[in-house]
Amino acid sequence: MSLVVWAVDPQRVRRGHLVVTECTAVLRDADVGTFQVTVPSHDPLSQRVGPGWRVIIQDSGVTVLSGPLTEISEDTQSRDRTLTGESDLVHVRDRLLLGDPTKVWTQQTAEGKYTRSGPAETVIRDIVNANVGTGAVTARRQDGFTVATSQGRGKTVKVNDRDKPILDVIKPLARTGGVTFDAVQEDDNRIVFRFRTPTDRSRGVRFTEQNGGLDEGSYVMSAPTVNAAMAAGQGTGTYLNRREYIRATSWGRRVEEFVDQTSTDDDPEIKQATDEPLDEGREGASASITAKDVPGLRFGTDYWLGDIVTVEFDGATVSEPVRQVELTWDGHGRTAALTLGDHDSAGDRTPASVKRIKKIEARQRSQEVR
Numbered sequence: 579m580s581l582v583v584w585a586v587d588p589q590r591v592r593r594g595h596l597v598v599t600e601c602t603a604v605l606r607d608a609d610v611g612t613f614q615v616t617v618p619s620h621d622p623l624s625q626r627v628g629p630g631w632r633v634i635i636q637d638s639g640v641t642v643l644s645g646p647l648t649e650i651s652e653d654t655q656s657r658d659r660t661l662t663g664e665s666d667l668v669h670v671r672d673r674l675l676l677g678d679p680t681k682v683w684t685q686q687t688a689e690g691k692y693t694r695s696g697p698a699e700t701v702i703r704d705i706v707n708a709n710v711g712t713g714a715v716t717a718r719r720q721d722g723f724t725v726a727t728s729q730g731r732g733k734t735v736k737v738n739d740r741d742k743p744i745l746d747v748i749k750p751l752a753r754t755g756g757v758t759f760d761a762v763q764e765d766d767n768r769i770v771f772r773f774r775t776p777t778d779r780s781r782g783v784r785f786t787e788q789n790g791g792l793d794e795g796s797y798v799m800s801a802p803t804v805n806a807a808m809a810a811g812q813g814t815g816t817y818l819n820r821r822e823y824i825r826a827t828s829w830g831r832r833v834e835e836f837v838d839q840t841s842t843d844d845d846p847e848i849k850q851a852t853d854e855p856l857d858e859g860r861e862g863a864s865a866s867i868t869a870k871d872v873p874g875l876r877f878g879t880d881y882w883l884g885d886i887v888t889v890e891f892d893g894a895t896v897s898e899p900v901r902q903v904e905l906t907w908d909g910h911g912r913t914a915a916l917t918l919g920d921h922d923s924a925g926d927r928t929p930a931s932v933k934r935i936k937k938i939e940a941r942q943r944s945q946e947v948r
Contacts (some may be wrong), residue, residue, distance in 0.1 A: 580638040581907040583615055585623050588630035590722050590767040596633070597621045599658065601907045603635050603643045607883040607900065608749050608758045611643050611665035619652050619659045627661060634763055637912070640878050642905065644763040666761035666769050667745070669710055669720045675747050677740035679708035682715055691740045695846075698732030698755020699773050702748045705737070706771050709744055723761075726772040732757040736847050753920075754853050758884040776884030780897040783880055783887040785867060785916075791875040792889065795867030797896050798919075801829040804859025807852035808836050812843040819843050823852045827861045835859070857920065863896040864919025865889050877903055877914050889918065 583596045600616040613635060617624040627650065634644040649662040676683070677690035694701050707713040707725040714720075732755035739747055752758055761771045785791040805827050811819030835855050839848045867889055874880055881887050881900060888897040898919035906913050 581912070582636040584634040584636070585627050586632040586634055586644075586763070588632075590632065590763060590769070592634070592767075593626065594623050596624055596627075598907070599909075601635065603905045605643060605665070605883055605903045605905070607902065608752045608760070609745070610667045610671050611645070613643055613645065613661075613663055613665070615661045617659050617661065619657045624659050624661075627659075632763070633661065633663065637878060637905070637907075641762050641764075642878060644769070666723075666763065667759075669723055669769070670706055670748075670761065670771070671743060671745040673709045673718065673744045675705060675709060675740055675742050675744050679714060679718075682717060686740075691738050693736075693738045695736035696734060697728070697730045698735045698751055698757050700728040700730055701735055701737060702751055702755075702757070702759065703728040703771075703773070705744060705748055711771065720769070722767065723769045723771070726770055729773070731773065731775055734846060736844075736850055738847075750854055753857060754850060760883075774882070774884070776882075776886070776899060778886045779881050780886045780888045783875060783885070784890060785869055785875060785887065786890040789875070790872045791870055793868040793870055795865055795889065795891070797863060797865040797889070797891055797894055799863045799894060800861060801831060802827050802833055802859055802861040804833050804835045804855045805861070806832050806834040807856050808834055809839050809848045809852050810836070811839045811845075811848050812841070819845075819848070821845070821848055821852070823849065823856060825856050825860055829861055833859065860920075862898070862919055863894065864898060864917070865891075865896045866915070866917050869914045869916050871912060871914065877905070877916075887916075887918065 581598060581601060583598050583601060584592045585594055585596050586592050596617050598615055598617055603611065603613040605611045615633060632646045635642055643665050645663050645665040645668060647661055647663040651660045675692055677686055677692050694704060703725055709718060710720050711723050711725040735751045735755045737747060737751065757773050758776055759771060759773045761769055763769050805825040807823045809821045813819045837852050837855065839851050869875065884899055886897055886899050888895060896918060900916055900918055902917035904915040
């Protein structure tokens with residue numbers, strides 16, 4: 579097994595490799611991941627692990643997740659300890675976006691909002707740095723947390739907001755802007771908030787029964803819940819700035835939604851405001867599959883979170899971004915469960931019916947190609 583789990587003390591110093599009997603890591607695109615590591619309770623290093631400790635999970639030398647523990651439990655019968663925690667994006671999720679991050683909470687004004695526009699990477703980078711990273715006021719600064727320098731990637735986005743969880747603000751900006759992000763502890767023990775540009779790998783990364791990459795799964799195909807955004811900007815009477823944005827659909831429907839933007843006359847800002855309902859309400863396909871680590875289809879080597887991949891079922895082909903990967907390591911190797919598509923974020927707005935796909939191969943885990 580190529581899995582390595584580092585035990586990291588509260589000062590972010592690596593204290594050694596844990597003896598691992600089982601490990602599961604759930605990675606989410608531009609969102610907080612989770613992990614659970616089972617270790618022998620009698621192991622000296624595992625006995626040292628306590629509140630404030632962290633782990634770094636690596637596979638074939640690549641860090642797939644790092645983050646703090648949130649729970650430690652022990653079973654006296656099996657003599658196992660279970661270490662449960664979250665990824666380092668939790669430090670971003672834990673903060674609010676202040677109207678003026680250079681001031682503490684009690685100095686904020688009623689009118690002040692945080693306003694920025696520019697490439698998505700730059701806007702998101704500045705938000706995180708000013709509220710969590712080295713640019714934050716001392717009381718809000720996360721120890722050891724730094725933000726990578728912006729390369730100016732992504733489409734132009736604009737933010738004009740305050741007092742919301744930062745992750746709720748920057749995740750839609752990343753989707754609209756065409757970038758993604760995560761946070762991991764690097765070799766110098768800093769926790770680095772970093773960016774990448776997702777890649778369309780739908781032609782080269784294809785999970786099928788024929789190539790052995792697809793074990794089992796399900797898919798959802800759904801009609802749009804919004805595909806015509808009717809926006810109203812500033813103005814009165816016949817001078818009202820009205821804009822209409824349409825998304826094509828193969829379902830033969832026009833579903834309209836009003837977008838109130840009467841607080842602005844800026845066309846790019848109005849356009850960005852309509853992207854959210856159109857993205858959430860678009861027609862689409864999503865899939866959940868159990869994948870196998872066959873050559874050319876290995877997570878972390880051939881594709882990553884946010885990349886578009888293809889899954890071929892008996893009755894449909896789904897090409898969508900990878901939004902979640904659940905990696906499980908055990909005595910037989912590694913398995914990966916993938917979630918593709920964005921309709922997991924649309925919530926109750928997507929009344930889709932799920933078509934179950936037959937299990938393609940009923941093999942024992944020990945016989946799977948890993």
